[in-house]
Amino acid sequence: MNTVYLSIGTNMGEREANLKLAVKLLTEAQGVRVEAVSSIYETAPVGFIEQAAFLNIAVRLTTDLSSAKMLHLCQKIEQELGRIREFRWGPRIIDLDILLYNHENIETESLIVPHERMFERAFVLVPLMEISTPATGQLGRAYEALASIDIQKEGVVQWKKSVTVEEFVRSES
Numbered sequence: 001m002n003t004v005y006l007s008i009g010t011n012m013g014e015r016e017a018n019l020k021l022a023v024k025l026l027t028e029a030q031g032v033r034v035e036a037v038s039s040i041y042e043t044a045p046v047g048f049i050e051q052a053a054f055l056n057i058a059v060r061l062t063t064d065l066s067s068a069k070m071l072h073l074c075q076k077i078e079q080e081l082g083r084i085r086e087f088r089w090g091p092r093i094i095d096l097d098i099l100l101y102n103h104e105n106i107e108t109e110s111l112i113v114p115h116e117r118m119f120e121r122a123f124v125l126v127p128l129m130e131i132s133t134p135a136t137g138q139l140g141r142a143y144e145a146l147a148s149i150d151i152q153k154e155g156v157v158q159w160k161k162s163v164t165v166e167e168f169v170r171s172e173s
């Protein structure tokens with residue numbers, strides 16, 4: 001069984017509903033078990049800053065899907081939620097990024113794991129730390145990276161406290 005961490009973000013439409021639907025679709029996917037969902041954080045946009053604030057979460061799941069199949073599932077969910085991305089770094093209905101896949105380093109044309117920019121991004125690291133325990137390897141590196149980031153300055157604020165996966169999905173409407 002493989003342990004996977006995802007980062008999910010949205011800054012268009014019904015942001016909370018978008019997150020809940022994405023997690024619901026993950027729970028319904030074959031070969032995937034969603035183990036934990038972080039609190040929801042409202043976060044200042046990074047990259048192109050003239051856009052609406054994001055809601056971000058991190059998700060921990062176990063799966064027998066390969067990393068390529070997991071990527072395919074994430075893309076399918078993005079499409080299902082009608083992802084419209086007008087330009088790189090721009091607003092989006094939903095974005096599902098694979099942060100970590102076990103402790104593997106993966107570099108293919110379509111997937112780089114650990115996610116290239118995760119160690120610089122408070123909107124990724126803060127939720128991720130909530131659903132993981134300090135460790136060595138890539139998670140250890142994430143904990144170290146977070147220690148040197150000013151979370152408030154980065155505009156990452158807890159928006160809704162974490163609940164169980166069942167509650168998170170149940171309240172999807």
Ligand code: GSY
Pocket residue numbers: 008009010043044045046047048054056088089090095097123
């Ligand atoms: O990389 C994911 C999309 N994205 C985000 C995001 O999810 N949250 C914040 N705060 N800024 C972002 N910029 C991009 S691009």
